[in-house]
Amino acid sequence: MSANGPPAGSNEFWLFGYGSLIWKPPPHFDRRIEGWVTDYVRRFWQVCVSHSEDHRGTPEAPGRVVTLIERSFWEQLTDHHGSAPHKVWGVAYLIRPDKVDEVKEYLDIREINGYTIHYTLFHPAASVDPALLPRSGPIKALAYIGTPDNEQFVGPQDPQRLAEHIYHSRGPSGLNREYLWELEKALEELSPESGDEHVTDLSNRVRAVAAQDGENGSKSSQTPVNVDTSAEQPIHHDFRQIKSIDEQEETEKTS
Template identity: 40%
Template sequence: MTTSSASEVENQGMWIIGYGSLIFKPPQHSFRVNGYLKGFIRRFWQSSSDHRGTPEAPGRVVTLVSLDDLKTNVKFHNDLHLYELRSTHQETEIKEGKESTPVEPIDSISHRVSTLEVDDLKVWGVAYYIEPKDVAEVKAYLDVREQDGYTTHKVPFHIINVENKNDVSEKVLADLPKDSLTGDFLIDSMIYIGTVDSESFIGPESVHETAKKIKSSQGPSGLNSEYLFELTKAVRHLDKENRSRDYYLEDLVKLVNDESL
């Protein structure tokens, strides 16, 4: 991955990908698109001492782990449980952090990481377009907001639909290339990732351990569980065909709501 700076994009506008709190707590932007990036998994494997925890008791927030890191980094073993490969859907609603109806356990499936391809892994999220006049201000804001272990990178993002269309969106989208296989609009977007080399990266961690930490943590930005609940609800509604549901997030919600945990 290559790093990106405001000076590189401030004359032409900037795209920024949101896969965590940026989905439900957006920066200033002109318009938003929903879609996905390939070759990553989303996990609550980034410690948070400035937003959803404290230096004495860090909480957990999401980051992305690339398939390359999953295959080559010594932190990971070959037999991981990958929620991203589940094919069934379970219909529930999350209201104020509680599931409205009882559901069967959401189980992951075991898969050997060495056999995976980039197209096997998709993380649904959003991308915001920042107009040139706002790039410096938004970039400065995000650099502070994402300072606890996150660094900037550029990754391809597949656009599925556009929200709050306007004159700017029509003009910007008209100039975008399309994926030759899917026909999706494709952007090369800036993203903040807490990589496996960051001191704040704590993965791999079991969903039970992560759920315990989320359930007990809070920081200046609020309860850690609120972050999980808001993110899970927001991700569910990114795609009308129900393809965006993240079963890892939903399993964490189930565990955090378990009074015996």
């Protein structure tokens, strides 16, 4: 569930990272805090396309990256991974006030393909030093989310087919499986309870494919396999796509 815009009269800009932002932070951050959001489910259901810093495929065989799906919508779907943790763990970054505009521009470029901005409530982990927090309670943070109405959203997929697709995909930013394994590692390092069954299962499946192929994941597949994606049709939902932070804030003011 998206929270309304940033706190009134506040110049704070907090950014929530639930994918590559966990281990590839934005520039000019002042603080990095572990924690979680609720009411969402993390899934590898977003196509990774060109111009993204996490481009892990080709236009002919795009890779997969994570997005967040509103839990109320996810519960209506038939997902092969039928359970999901109540908390979606990640990190929140506080951006330096004098660099907010620069970072927003950077993020708009990094997350532009299929992702739109949303505000959500971030809950700091109990282990976070209170001196690092601006106030008690949750923090209003911005997150880039690939909603089901964007053309890069593919929806539920068979885990084994998805794992094979991730294993064989590569792009300008590297191997798609490296993105998956980096995310698994980053989540494990956040907290004893920050693991994600969806991510772990895919990681194990990809490791099994790599073992069968005689690889350990450190080398690229010389001949990428074109995985049939004809059954992966975009799922449409009545989310409204927001193209800029200003538009998001104006929409929330009038809603």
